[in-house]
Amino acid sequence: VLLGLAITWLICFALTVTNAFPSDPAVYGYLARTDIKGDVLSQAPWFRFPYPGQWGVPTISLAGIFGIIAGVISSMVESVGDYYACARLSGAPPPPKHAINRGIGVEGIGCLLAGAWGTGNGTTSYSENVGALGITRVGSRIVIIAGGCVLLVIGMFGKIGAVFASIPTPLIGGLLLVMFGIITAVGVSNLQYVDMNSSRNLFIFGFSIYAGLAIPNWVNKNSQVLETGILQLDQVIQVLLTTGMFVGGFLAFILDNTIPGSQEERGFLAWKETCQEECDEIRVMEVYNLPFGIGTKFCTSSWVQFLPTCPKRLSVYKRKEEPKSLKQENSFKTSSERELEIDMDTKI
Known part of the structure; x- marks a missing residue:
């Protein structure tokens, strides 16, 4: 890339x-x-250290809160889909609940820090980066951490950021075309568990895709039709109905749970079989544990086991009990071998 x-x-x-x-x-x-964008490069400072409150005291408005909440809800739904797509591209097992909770929580912390530093937008998982995983075939978390540290350092040097800002727009469009294509294909590939020969599933899939494209386009052109007279409510409706992923996903969710269909037809049986084959608990712990041994040190304490971002104690106990059982088997083997040796000595 x-x-x-x-x-x-x-x-x-x-x-x-x-x-x-x-x-x-x-x-x-x-x-x-x-x-x-040559002026951007000439006017950018060589070094600038960002700090909280650099643009003044933050202002809070009720309309802004409701608008951001609507965007956050849509972003959370998108992030969960990104997590599963990332796992599929990386060859990892599906993420467990505590890993998804941890990801959403870290995104929330990032939004708080972004607001403190005066950034105009929050932080969230980026679907294009999931597509980049499929292109580069690099899924190591250490590489991602190192890349984040490099970006933090580069962010303090204005000239370097200005150089990246000079990338031509058609070049960025070409990159996004490839990445969006990959992430779309990964999302559609999840339908392999569903019976796509069923007219029920074909209707739900086709209707949701078409509505997710048509409704946001109509709302953008006819936003005055949905005005209620309440500014905050109008902003929430505008954000939700202009987000194609929310519209399509919400309609698919409603239709899939209201139109009758068997477990096999909806793909639950095939999904459970795949999870049972891939979701080996020890492998899941190794993949989704916090790096550098942080999870082993902190997530095994009794007072953090009730946090939604840590795995359940049962998983930890299972992992601890396995070495004990292996030791017991080895001890039994050695004792039986000793008895055989004693019998041989007595016979001799």
Whole structure:
């Protein structure tokens, strides 16, 4: 990905220097120039350390709270889907409940920190990054942590950030086209557990996809029709109904739970069989434990076992009991071997 990005970027730079791309903003091909955002690079400072409250005291409004809550709910639904898609692309077992809770909680902490630092948007899992996992075939958490540390350091150097801001818009569009294609295909691949020969499932799938595309488009063009006179309520309705993923997912959820269908037809039996094959508890603990031994040190205490972000004590006990049973088997084997040796000695 980075190699293809760098090569295409250099080609755009060479074509810009040679004036192969037009200099008129109204002409097709102008957006591929690399000098469009040249002022950003010249005006950016070399070093700038961000700090909380750098843009003044935060302001809070009721309309903003309701609008953000609507966006957060939609983002949480999207994040859960991203977690499962990430596990499928990485070849990992499906994430357990405590791992999903931990992910949503960390996203909430990130939103709090972003608000304190004055960022205009919250933090959440990015579907395009899930697509990047499928392209790069790198699913190591250590690599992701190292990449995050590099981004934190780069964020303090304004010139480096300005260089990345000069990436041509068509190049970004090409990257998003590939990544969105992969993440869409991964989402659709979850239907392999469902009986797609059933007219029930075909109707639910097709109707939800079409409604998720059509309703947000209609609401964007006819937002005045849904005005209730209450600003906060209008913002919540606007955010929810213009989010295609929420509209399609909500309608699919309602239809799937109201239209009669068997467990096999809905894919529950195939999903459970796959989970039983892949969800070995020890492997799940190894994959979804906190890195650097943090989970082993803190999630085994009695007072944290009731937190939704830690695994249940039963899982920990099972893992502890297995070495004990192995030791007992070894002790039995050694004692029986000793008895055989004693019998042989007496016979001799």
